[in-house]
Amino acid sequence: xxxxxxDPGPFNVPEGATVAFNCTYSNSASQxxxxxxxxxxxxxxxxxxxxxxxxxxxRFTAQLNRASQYISLLIRDSKLSDSATYLCVVNLNxxxxxxxxxxxxxxxxxx
Amino acid sequence: xxxxxQTPRNRITKTGKRIMLECSQTKGHxxxxxxxxxxxxxxxxIYYSFDVKDINKGEISDGYSVSRQAQAKFSLSLExxxxxxxxxxxxxxxxxxxxxxxQxxxxxxxxxxxxx
Numbered sequence: 188x189x190x191x192x193x194d195p196g197p198f199n200v201p202e203g204a205t206v207a208f209n210c211t212y213s214n215s216a217s218q219x220x221x222x223x224x225x226x227x228x229x230x231x232x233x234x235x236x237x238x239x240x241x242x243x244x245x246r247f248t249a250q251l252n253r254a255s256q257y258i259s260l261l262i263r264d265s266k267l268s269d270s271a272t273y274l275c276v277v278n279l280n281x282x283x284x285x286x287x288x289x290x291x292x293x294x295x296x297x298x
Numbered sequence: 299x300x301x302x303x304q305t306p307r308n309r310i311t312k313t314g315k316r317i318m319l320e321c322s323q324t325k326g327h328x329x330x331x332x333x334x335x336x337x338x339x340x341x342x343x344i345y346y347s348f349d350v351k352d353i354n355k356g357e358i359s360d361g362y363s364v365s366r367q368a369q370a371k372f373s374l375s376l377e378x379x380x381x382x383x384x385x386x387x388x389x390x391x392x393x394x395x396x397x398x399x400x401q402x403x404x405x406x407x408x409x410x411x412x413x414x
Binding site: 191195221228229230231232233236274286287288289290291 | 333338339340341342343386388402403404405406407408410
């Protein structure tokens with residue numbers, strides 16, 4: 188089993204739709220969690236950290252479920268500019284030496 | 299100017315050649331990382347350094363070496379390149395901050411490397 192697993196997609200949704208991705212992780216001792224966004228042929232960029240209590244940043248909501256070992260990302264009122272690959276990132280220890288990137292979920296927003 | 303700069307941006311070379319990829323940063327971060335990204339796979343850690351005198355192997359260090367010349371510079375070398383090292387390479391930095399491991403990483407633009 189992969190340490191971090193994501194549905195590769197692609198998710199193809201109309202503009203304005205709500206879309207959600209999940210990411211599962213295998214190590215129950217995982218310390219911290221992030222969502223990154225990567226545009227085609229570009230570098231990953233931090234979208235948001237994921238906190239235990241869940242957190243929201245505008246149209247984006249991230250949640251952590253430690254019992255079931257997954258994190259989720261919800262995008263509301265999707266825009267064309269949200270088209271990208273979304274990477275789930277899990278830090279397995281406190282020294283940042285064991286950071287695992289998921290292979291990404293591709294999202295395409297159509298007009 | 300970019301906070302994390304990688305050179306070259308693209309490189310095509312032949313099997314057996316020695317190649318160096320360079321990374322410099324103006325963020326003042328102590329921690330620097332080298333990753334490779336292959337289609338369908340997540341980024342995989344090659345080497346990381348938490349300060350100038352600290353070098354650590356990552357998940358896939360075989361065939362690679364690194365040098366941390368200064369806080370701001372971290373270079374990756376392929377001593378004798380082989381075709382399966384063809385990939386997109388990223389340098390990243392992070393600041394340990396108050397909570398180790400809880401700080402996000404900041405990436406350079408990437409180096410697209412092709413080994414023929």
